Amino acid sequence: MQNDLASPLVEDEIDLKEIAVALWRGKTIIIAIVSVCAILAVTVALLIPNQYKATALVAPAQSSSSSALGAMASRLGGLATLAGINVGSGDNVTEAQTAIEIMQSWQFIETFVQSHNLQAAIFAADGWNSQTNQITFNSDIHDSERDEWIRKPPSGKTAQPASWELYQEFSNRLSVSTEKTSGLITISIEYYSPILAQQWVELYISSINAYMRERKLTQVNNNIDYLKAQITKTAFADMKEVFYQIIEEQIKSKMLAEASPEYAFVTVNPAMVPEEKSSPKRALICLLVTFLGFMLAVFIVLIRHYATSTNVDIK
Numbered sequence: 221m222q223n224d225l226a227s228p229l230v231e232d233e234i235d236l237k238e239i240a241v242a243l244w245r246g247k248t249i250i251i252a253i254v255s256v257c258a259i260l261a262v263t264v265a266l267l268i269p270n271q272y273k274a275t276a277l278v279a280p281a282q283s284s285s286s287s288a289l290g291a292m293a294s295r296l297g298g299l300a301t302l303a304g305i306n307v308g309s310g311d312n313v314t315e316a317q318t319a320i321e322i323m324q325s326w327q328f329i330e331t332f333v334q335s336h337n338l339q340a341a342i343f344a345a346d347g348w349n350s351q352t353n354q355i356t357f358n359s360d361i362h363d364s365e366r367d368e369w370i371r372k373p374p375s376g377k378t379a380q381p382a383s384w385e386l387y388q389e390f391s392n393r394l395s396v397s398t399e400k401t402s403g404l405i406t407i408s409i410e411y412y413s414p415i416l417a418q419q420w421v422e423l424y425i426s427s428i429n430a431y432m433r434e435r436k437l438t439q440v441n442n443n444i445d446y447l448k449a450q451i452t453k454t455a456f457a458d459m460k461e462v463f464y465q466i467i468e469e470q471i472k473s474k475m476l477a478e479a480s481p482e483y484a485f486v487t488v489n490p491a492m493v494p495e496e497k498s499s500p501k502r503a504l505i506c507l508l509v510t511f512l513g514f515m516l517a518v519f520i521v522l523i524r525h526y527a528t529s530t531n532v533d534i535k
Contacts (some may be wrong), residue, residue: 239522246521257513258506265502269347272420273498277489278405280316281482315432319484321407323428324396326387326407332427333386340364341416342389343381344371348412355413387520394424404488414494420442421491433483440474 243250322328333342344362345355356362369379377385395408407425411417445471447463454460459495477483 228269238432242525243518243521246517246524249524250517253517253520255511257516258510259512261506261509264509265500265505268500268505269412270497270504271410271412271499272417272494272496273410274414274417274491274494275406275408276421276491278407278425279435279488280403280405280459281480281484281486284479286497316403316405316484319428319432320396321397322431324391324394325425326384328428328431329390329394330383332424333390335427336423338390338420339381339386340367342386342393344369345412346470353413353415355416391534407491413470418491418493425487427484429481429483429485433477433480436477436483437474440470440477441469444474 227486333339338364340357341355344364346358347356348354349356359370359419361369363370369381371379381389393410395406395410397406398404399406407418407421409420411420444467447467450461451463454463511531
């Protein structure tokens with residue numbers, strides 16, 4: 221009985237010894253494969269261009285009129301709703317959440333890229349010359365001297381990248397996250413040039429603030445025009461008084477929006493030009509590829525060993 225229990229242990233010990241012997245005999249193959257993988261990893265890692273991440277910290281804008289607007293909304297909101305307009309509730313969190321969703325939307329990103337003429341920089345750039353502070357472009361995609369798209373497009377597309385392609389490329393570089401406890405928002409852009417990365421973050425925050433401000437002004441102007449039209453139509457003095465009160469609050473809201481360049485977000489910590497690269501992680505790439513090369517080498521040596529042993533047993 222004891223001999224039966226001991227036999228699996230002996231077999232396991234023999235198997236481990238056999239594996240160790242096989243690996244030792246195949247050490248030349250293992251060293252060769254690991255060396256090749258390590259050299260390839262270092263070469264590839266060095267060829268990957270550096271990228272830099274610029275980050276800004278912003279907070280939802282807190283208007284001094286929030287409480288007044290909230291009181292007005294609770295006092296007149298029902299009548300305003302019956303009148304067919306939205307007076308707003310002064311809820312800055314909701315406004316900030318709306319801005320966060322808009323700033324990551326396809327339409328907003330497309331407008332931002334086109335208005336600042338960033339198509340080539342987003343889609344065709346492949347590096348940055350730190351000596352000349354110039355972006356380098358993939359010559360197979362874009363001719364920077366003639367400002368002409370020359371890529372061979374996928375089926376159904378043109379040489380000039382489509383709106384969706386630009387949106388995807390920019391989205392891959394953009395990061396927007398909200399801290400749950402504080403409510404502060406981190407906006408980051410990663411790019412080859414640290415200077416452009418910082419400038420783009422500042423432009424992006426400025427653009428979303430301008431967009432949200434214009435959006436609010438358009439809404440308020442529409443409300444005021446609608447209320448003025450309703451005043452001429454109603455014969456009830458009480459309703460006219462309500463309309464005038466709502467118009468007064470809407471004018472206040474309009475004035476505050478016009479005087480607020482940081483309408484949606486207030487910058488807490490502005491983006492600075494990053495001095496250290498954010499990617500690639502060259503050491504990690506080299507370690508990972510070398511480890512995978514080692515695992516591949518061990519697999520090849522063991523397969524080769526057991527294949528040879530099987531052939532010997534058959535003979």
